[in-house]
Amino acid sequence: MSKTFEIIVPCYNASKTLGRTIDSMLSQTYTNWRLWCVNDGSTDNSYEIAKGYADKDSRVLLFSGPNQGVSAAQNYARSKILEVGAEDSIVTYCGADDWYFPEHLEIYADEFEKNLDIDFLYSDVNWFFPNGSKAWPIGYSEGRPTVAYHDILDVSRLSYENPIFTPTAAHKLKCFSVGEFDSRLNSIEDWDFFCRVAKAGYKMVHIKKVLTSVTVRGFNDMTGLAGKRTEEQFKLFQQKRRMEDQQGL
Numbered sequence: 001m002s003k004t005f006e007i008i009v010p011c012y013n014a015s016k017t018l019g020r021t022i023d024s025m026l027s028q029t030y031t032n033w034r035l036w037c038v039n040d041g042s043t044d045n046s047y048e049i050a051k052g053y054a055d056k057d058s059r060v061l062l063f064s065g066p067n068q069g070v071s072a073a074q075n076y077a078r079s080k081i082l083e084v085g086a087e088d089s090i091v092t093y094c095g096a097d098d099w100y101f102p103e104h105l106e107i108y109a110d111e112f113e114k115n116l117d118i119d120f121l122y123s124d125v126n127w128f129f130p131n132g133s134k135a136w137p138i139g140y141s142e143g144r145p146t147v148a149y150h151d152i153l154d155v156s157r158l159s160y161e162n163p164i165f166t167p168t169a170a171h172k173l174k175c176f177s178v179g180e181f182d183s184r185l186n187s188i189e190d191w192d193f194f195c196r197v198a199k200a201g202y203k204m205v206h207i208k209k210v211l212t213s214v215t216v217r218g219f220n221d222m223t224g225l226a227g228k229r230t231e232e233q234f235k236l237f238q239q240k241r242r243m244e245d246q247q248g249l
Contacts, residue, residue: 003112005033005105005170006081006091010073014096015044017215022053022060024099030106035060036077041067046096071181071189078176085173092170093190097130097215100167104211108170111207119202120171122153122164126213153206155198159241166190167212175202182240185233192237199244 007025011018025035037060039047047064054062063076074093081091090112094100108121153163169190178196181189198204 003109004089006089007033007035008074008077008093009037009096010040010070011046011096012040013042013044015046017097018046018049021096021099027102028105029102030109037062038073038077039064040073069186071183075180089173090170094167098167099213101211117203118205120197120204121207122168123207123209123211125165126210128215130215153204158195158198162191164194165214167214188237
């Protein structure tokens with residue numbers, strides 16, 4: 001159990017769901033992890049909820065600052081992890097309204113251990129609406145309904161189709177070499193990051209298992225940290241991809 005998982009949890013006004021998210025970490029069968037909870041200027045009692053966990057478990061690390069958006073929160077955690085993370089650290093993510101299955105980290109640790117050339121893993125998800133109702137399934141994995149677009153990641157299509165739900169993403173510390181999350185892409189900063197990881201040549205592999213539950217929101221639902229995906233953001237995202245292609249990246 002040598003690998004340490006560095007779990008980034010950005011948080012904004014998530015008092016109704018944050019406890020469930022952190023409880024899912026505490027329930028992990030793999031126990032070598034640290035949770036980097038970044039409170040992004042919440043106006044509810046999210047900070048107090050997270051502090052209650054941090055006071056009881058030294059693996060829960062809590063930071064708080066003014067509201068700057070999901071990218072800034074993730075970049076802050078990134079900077080802290082780069083300061084203290086070991087070479088074999090694995091970085092992963094979870095929204096403050098998402099949660100892991102108990103075996104999530106253990107299965108990821110096993111995959112990284114068995115396949116040393118893998119740099120980035122992602123898996124399938126259960127998909128829920130904020131009211132708790134189950135969203136429509138797109139596929140099945142081991143009898144569980146799941147959202148999974150395809151079994152094998154086609155890097156050439158990643159600029160047009162993103163099959164990676166952020167709470168399923170886990171990567172080696174070296175993948176941070178592609179830089180920070182782009183703060184201009186308020187709701188697709190993760191997709192942009194995944195594209196840059198792929199362009200850099202890191203090996204990305206899909207685990208065909210449901211290991212995470214994700215809350216999905218409509219584009220006009222501004223209650224979450226990411227906020228609304230705008231047409232301007234997507235145009236910028238595509239512009240960045242074209243520039244990369246022109247530069248041969």
